Amino acid sequence: MKNNVIFKGWWLPLLLVAPQLIISAIFFFYPSGQAIWNSLFLPDPFGLKTEYVGLDNFTFLLSDSYYRASFLTTAIFSISVSVFSMGLGLYLAVLADRLIKGAGVYQTLLIWPYAVAPAIAGILWMFMFNGRIGLISWYLGLLGYDWNHALNSGEAMSLVVVASTWGRVSYNFLFFLAGLQAIPKSIIEAAAIDGANFWKRFRSIIFPLLSPISFFLLVVNIVYSFFETFGVIDIITAGGPEQSTTTLVYKIYADGFIGQDLGSSAAQSVILLVLVGLLTVFQFKYIERKVHY
Amino acid sequence: MIEKKKSGYWLSHLGLCLGVLFIFFPVWLAFVGSTVTQDDILQPPYPVLPGPHFFENYSKALFHGGPEGYDTGQISVLKMLINSTIMALGITIGKIIISLLSAFAFVYFRFPGRKTFFWIIFLTLMLPIEVRIVPTYQVAANLGLLNSYTGLIFPLIASATATFLFRQFFLTIPSEMVEAARIDGATPMQFFKDILIPISKTNIAALFVILFVYGFNQYLWPLLITTTPDMQTIVMGIKFMIPTGDDYGHWPTIFSTAMLAMLPPVLIVIGMQKFFVKGLLESDK
Numbered sequence: 001m002k003n004n005v006i007f008k009g010w011w012l013p014l015l016l017v018a019p020q021l022i023i024s025a026i027f028f029f030y031p032s033g034q035a036i037w038n039s040l041f042l043p044d045p046f047g048l049k050t051e052y053v054g055l056d057n058f059t060f061l062l063s064d065s066y067y068r069a070s071f072l073t074t075a076i077f078s079i080s081v082s083v084f085s086m087g088l089g090l091y092l093a094v095l096a097d098r099l100i101k102g103a104g105v106y107q108t109l110l111i112w113p114y115a116v117a118p119a120i121a122g123i124l125w126m127f128m129f130n131g132r133i134g135l136i137s138w139y140l141g142l143l144g145y146d147w148n149h150a151l152n153s154g155e156a157m158s159l160v161v162v163a164s165t166w167g168r169v170s171y172n173f174l175f176f177l178a179g180l181q182a183i184p185k186s187i188i189e190a191a192a193i194d195g196a197n198f199w200k201r202f203r204s205i206i207f208p209l210l211s212p213i214s215f216f217l218l219v220v221n222i223v224y225s226f227f228e229t230f231g232v233i234d235i236i237t238a239g240g241p242e243q244s245t246t247t248l249v250y251k252i253y254a255d256g257f258i259g260q261d262l263g264s265s266a267a268q269s270v271i272l273l274v275l276v277g278l279l280t281v282f283q284f285k286y287i288e289r290k291v292h293y
Numbered sequence: 294m295i296e297k298k299k300s301g302y303w304l305s306h307l308g309l310c311l312g313v314l315f316i317f318f319p320v321w322l323a324f325v326g327s328t329v330t331q332d333d334i335l336q337p338p339y340p341v342l343p344g345p346h347f348f349e350n351y352s353k354a355l356f357h358g359g360p361e362g363y364d365t366g367q368i369s370v371l372k373m374l375i376n377s378t379i380m381a382l383g384i385t386i387g388k389i390i391i392s393l394l395s396a397f398a399f400v401y402f403r404f405p406g407r408k409t410f411f412w413i414i415f416l417t418l419m420l421p422i423e424v425r426i427v428p429t430y431q432v433a434a435n436l437g438l439l440n441s442y443t444g445l446i447f448p449l450i451a452s453a454t455a456t457f458l459f460r461q462f463f464l465t466i467p468s469e470m471v472e473a474a475r476i477d478g479a480t481p482m483q484f485f486k487d488i489l490i491p492i493s494k495t496n497i498a499a500l501f502v503i504l505f506v507y508g509f510n511q512y513l514w515p516l517l518i519t520t521t522p523d524m525q526t527i528v529m530g531i532k533f534m535i536p537t538g539d540d541y542g543h544w545p546t547i548f549s550t551a552m553l554a555m556l557p558p559v560l561i562v563i564g565m566q567k568f569f570v571k572g573l574l575e576s577d578k
Binding site: 006007009010012013014016017019020021023024026027028029030031032034035038088091092095096098099102106107108109110111112113114115116117118119120121123124125127128132133134135138139166169170171174175178198227228230231234235249252253256257262265266269272273276277280 | 301302305306308309312313315316317319320322323326334335337338339341390391392394395397398399401402403404405406407410413414416417418420421423424425426427428429430431432433436447448450451452453456475481482484506509510512513517528529531532535544547551554555558559561562563566569570573574
């Protein structure tokens with residue numbers, strides 16, 4: 001913070017930051033500390049007292065095949081959602097950027113799913129594939145394919161990925177479009193005069209210039225798929241079948257509220273906390289580097 | 294356009310139209326579902342053109358929570374919409390106010406603990422409420438905040454994105470402005486009210502859109518913290534309309550409710566598109 005002129009006094013600024021500090025303390029720091037604390041204890045079956053068990057909750061978790069499977073599930077889910085929504089977003093942004101007129105209209109037509117709640121997106125897609133009556137599952141049935149995402153784990157995963165991707169394309173589209181429009185047209189024109197066709201220009205000029213933003217989007221999309229897609233999964237599959245769509249966040253909820261296994265749920269929170277912390281540090285490191293360039 | 298080839302131009306339009314089709318298709322089907330009868334939906338194939346029951350379905354959902362004789366144990370969708378709007382506005386306005394105040398303090402004052410507090414708030418950037426959901430629920434329950442607007446709103450305000458955005462913006466304001474205000478004898482709060490807030494208008498509008506969408510679309514937290522139907526928000530209330538097991542559910546009502554749940558945030562994003570784009574591109578960096 002450089003040469004900003006500063007007001008005098010110390011009680012006024014303390015008063016000004018107080019609301020945010022108090023709310024953070026009550027609803028952020030205390031619960032986070034509580035999660036760490038609870039992860040070291042095991043409540044007895046009657047909930048009367050808890051017993052200190054050290055790292056037992058963690059060692060038990062890591063030996064639990066369902067928990068280990070939820071890591072893989074989370075990885076498959078978040079990488080698929082990120083790659084598909086970024087791919088589609090980039091594709092549409094490149095097309096819109098090529099237009100002289102009309103890019104604005106397409107932008108309006110493409111960005112609004114950002115405002116649709118993941119849970120609502122889940123309802124829309126769930127119904128299209130709803131066994132007996134959904135539009136797509138019914139036509140698939142006519143073609144002889146019996147779609148049932150309540151029983152088939154591959155279909156369940158595809159459906160939650162498609163529903164989440166649908167809601168996420170607009171976000172990536174906007175960032176890629178802004179990135180493309182920031183590339184000076186003179187560079188691209190120069191390459192065109194040198195005889196580079198569209199694909200050549202895209203590969204050797206546009207894509208490298210977009211790589212910082214792509215990397216940023218990858219991290220943001222992965223974090224998004226970790227947390228914000230809870231509604232999609234809860235509505236479409238509720239984590240099933242056989243926990244095949246139970247992501248790390250969904251498992252914290254399922255074990256903590258439905259299974260009432262507070263120690264395990266708290267330990268999972270701590271593991272996720274570390275994981276997201278690492279991702280964030282990674283992202284900040286990267287942004288710092290970008291600022292230097 | 295560098296090459297003036299017609300074919301590439303039309304192919305661009307074609308590709309974009311396909312994208313628009315993919316985006317609109319599910320919502321179109323939901324709209325169709327909200328204008329037909331239950332029987333139209335239960336007898337495949339699913340209709341692809343709207344029927345004549347638009348007003349009937351929407352008015353029954355809005356004012357009765359469903360058709361007569363169909364007991365969902367639900368409140369009216371209108372009440373859910375009101376709850377959602379109160380929650381969304383509470384989160385939005387609350388977050389903007391506390392962030393403006395603390396960003397003002399961090400940028401324009403030097404006070405004991407400034408660095409420490411800054412890092413404390415910085416930490417809250419990292420973890421969404423989903424990670425600490427169980428203990429946060431216990432805190433809210435212990436404070437007696439279940440089934441209250443306070444409980445719906447405050448835990449979701451505890452994050453620092455807006456504070457950082459305002460801080461960054463304040464740092465770009467030329468120091469001559471502060472100096473001029475001081476020479477004119479303005480107190481810090483006068484400077485805040487008469488200069489800082491007016492020049493932050495665009496940023497406030499941009500954040501308003503992002504935060505309203507975020508608040509309105511909350512699902513997990515309201516699901517946990519509301520146990521009585523009359524506090525349900527629309528995005529989570531719809532979950533209880535969906536049939537489980539062999540039940541059929543009343544789909545025209547579900548689709549009307551889904552359409553109504555999308556309407557407020559979509560209208561705000563489209564109506565304030567300029568601010569939305571600005572807010573989105575800046576708030577995540």
